[in-house]
Amino acid sequence: MLEAGGDVGGTWYWNRYPGARCDVESIEYSYSFDRTLEQEWNWTERYASQPEILDYIRHVADRYDLRRDITFGTRVEAMRWDDAAERWTVRTDDGRSRTARFVIAATGCLSVPSRPAFAGMADFAGELYWTSNWPHDGVDLTGKRVAVVGTGSSGLQTITAIAPDVGSLTVFQRTPSYAVPAHNGPIAARLDEVKPGYPEFREESRLSRLGFHCGEDETGYYAETPAAGVRRELDRRWSDGGLCFTLSFRDVLFDADANEALAEYVRERIRAKVNDPGTAEKLTPRTYPIAAKRMCVDTGYFEVFNRDNVSLVDLGEEPIERFTERGIVAGDAERAFDVIILATGFDAMTGALTAMDIRGTGGALTEKWAAGPRTYLGLMTAGFPNLFMITGPQSPSVLSNMMTSIEYHVDWVTTALEHLRASGRHRMEPDIEAEDNWVNTTNDVGELTLMPRAASWYTGANIPGKQRVFMPFVGGVGTYKQIGDGVAVAGYHGFELT
Numbered sequence: 001m002l003e004a005g006g007d008v009g010g011t012w013y014w015n016r017y018p019g020a021r022c023d024v025e026s027i028e029y030s031y032s033f034d035r036t037l038e039q040e041w042n043w044t045e046r047y048a049s050q051p052e053i054l055d056y057i058r059h060v061a062d063r064y065d066l067r068r069d070i071t072f073g074t075r076v077e078a079m080r081w082d083d084a085a086e087r088w089t090v091r092t093d094d095g096r097s098r099t100a101r102f103v104i105a106a107t108g109c110l111s112v113p114s115r116p117a118f119a120g121m122a123d124f125a126g127e128l129y130w131t132s133n134w135p136h137d138g139v140d141l142t143g144k145r146v147a148v149v150g151t152g153s154s155g156l157q158t159i160t161a162i163a164p165d166v167g168s169l170t171v172f173q174r175t176p177s178y179a180v181p182a183h184n185g186p187i188a189a190r191l192d193e194v195k196p197g198y199p200e201f202r203e204e205s206r207l208s209r210l211g212f213h214c215g216e217d218e219t220g221y222y223a224e225t226p227a228a229g230v231r232r233e234l235d236r237r238w239s240d241g242g243l244c245f246t247l248s249f250r251d252v253l254f255d256a257d258a259n260e261a262l263a264e265y266v267r268e269r270i271r272a273k274v275n276d277p278g279t280a281e282k283l284t285p286r287t288y289p290i291a292a293k294r295m296c297v298d299t300g301y302f303e304v305f306n307r308d309n310v311s312l313v314d315l316g317e318e319p320i321e322r323f324t325e326r327g328i329v330a331g332d333a334e335r336a337f338d339v340i341i342l343a344t345g346f347d348a349m350t351g352a353l354t355a356m357d358i359r360g361t362g363g364a365l366t367e368k369w370a371a372g373p374r375t376y377l378g379l380m381t382a383g384f385p386n387l388f389m390i391t392g393p394q395s396p397s398v399l400s401n402m403m404t405s406i407e408y409h410v411d412w413v414t415t416a417l418e419h420l421r422a423s424g425r426h427r428m429e430p431d432i433e434a435e436d437n438w439v440n441t442t443n444d445v446g447e448l449t450l451m452p453r454a455a456s457w458y459t460g461a462n463i464p465g466k467q468r469v470f471m472p473f474v475g476g477v478g479t480y481k482q483i484g485d486g487v488a489v490a491g492y493h494g495f496e497l498t
């Protein structure tokens with residue numbers, strides 16, 4: 001195993017910014033592969049904090065003695081397929097090359113930060129940090145004049161956490177986010193409830209739409225629900241908290257009226273939380289359907305703007321012109337800062353794969369994917385034999401509980417490798433026809449929804465020059481599992497095994 005980080009943890013190793021926390025419930029966002037492990041570990045909160053998740057991952061690495069097989073601090077730069085030898089040569093940044101029959105790219109969906117180059121950035125004399133690569137020793141922000149650029153999940157959590165400590169906080173917002181309350185809290189009672197039936201609970205998650213429980217069976221259609229019932233359901237989902245709010249009705253992602261009802265409900269809540277009507281309006285999302293960009297889960301984010309030390313800059317009105325030695329010029333004003341924090345997101349889903357120079361039987365992956373990723377089931381791509389992806393593009397991945405989706409892919413790949421070995425074969429690759437069909441299927445299902453209507457990282461819209469195409473499979477985790485299981489049972493239908 002080759003790992004760029006200095007230790008295990010991936011996302012939770014790098015993203016150590018203040019307030020970092022998972023917005024999938026800890027009871028769901030954990031490994032299910034070992035029943036003893038899931039019984040032993042006790043989460044403390046409904047939504048686990050970054051330090052607690054990192055502790056958990058370290059515990060798992062120690063418990064199964066995984067570190068002995070991991071080379072840390074080593075980044076893969078290039079991979080080349082040798083068709084005669086039927087092996088990959090993998091070159092790393094330490095100058096070494098290794099060969100392998102099979103390669104599994106478990107490189108993450110949100111692991112390559114997007115780092116916009118603002119003019120004059122190098123001139124800034126204060127401290128500059130990226131949430132996606134936060135210093136391990138932490139940063140003392142007490143009493144300082146701080147700017148945060150970016151108001152996605154990372155920005156929201158950072159802003160909420162640091163506001164009480166900093167001298168002043170200026171938030172630079174390009175697009176406001178829809179956010180639902182977390183209602184975080186202790187979890188002991190819920191753990192006692194779930195643990196005795198954990199295997200069944202996990203199986204339900206694997207067959208659900210998002211890879212975690214959202215009471216889907218009780219969900220109706222907005223179009224068939226009377227106004228009072230709509231209100232009751234939204235109030236109930238809001239007081240439950242968390243991402244399941246987006247599953248209040250089955251048609252939220254398909255029916256513009258249903259979507260607008262949810263969006264308007266959230267806007268009303270924002271207006272109720274923010275004292276100054278002008279600031280509330282700026283914080284109110286209006287330009288894209290709710291849930292078409294990744295929803296945020298917040299703990300007092302909007303209320304932060306009622307504090308005297310917090311102000312909001314709407315980049316629509318006052319675009320960032322440049323950074324200076326003292327701070328940031330936006331609109332006509334230069335604002336001075338001691339610290340600038342950039343929470344500007346990631347080159348999502350394809351970024352980690354295209355950052356490596358991967359060459360298969362017919363050329364480079366970057367060329368093959370120039371007009372968007374092309375995969376079969378998000379697991380493999382034709383022309384790149386024996387290269388598996390974990391939560392690759394065109395699988396549910398980022399639209400799901402990543403733990404459920406990661407475990408499913410790991411199991412699927414493991415079973416495929418066992419099958420190859422048992423049948424005396426050593427090469428696997430998708431048929432181009434199966435791949436084309438899958439690409440068309442994921443695009444068609446995506447187009448049925450409102451999701452492509454937002455300029456989101458799901459479509460690559462946040463990366464200048466990246467081809468805009470809706471990348472995840474939106475058909476749901478359970479449906480995807482049924483398809484993936486069916487393909488395997490049918491002798492890996494659509495794959496060529498030799």
Ligand code: N01
Binds near residue numbers: 023398
């Ligand atoms: O990144 P983002 P993130 N000038 O891309 C803005 C997961 N996650 O790190 O919306 C000015 O969402 C950009 O503006 P706009 C989760 O899946 C989970 O916050 O593109 N602003 C946006 O506001 C999440 O969705 C958790 O107009 C610029 C922000 O920066 C995903 O990771 C926590 C800009 C980027 O938001 C990514 O979240 C954190 C520019 N040049 C992350 N470029 C939890 O589980 C970008 N922006 C809680």
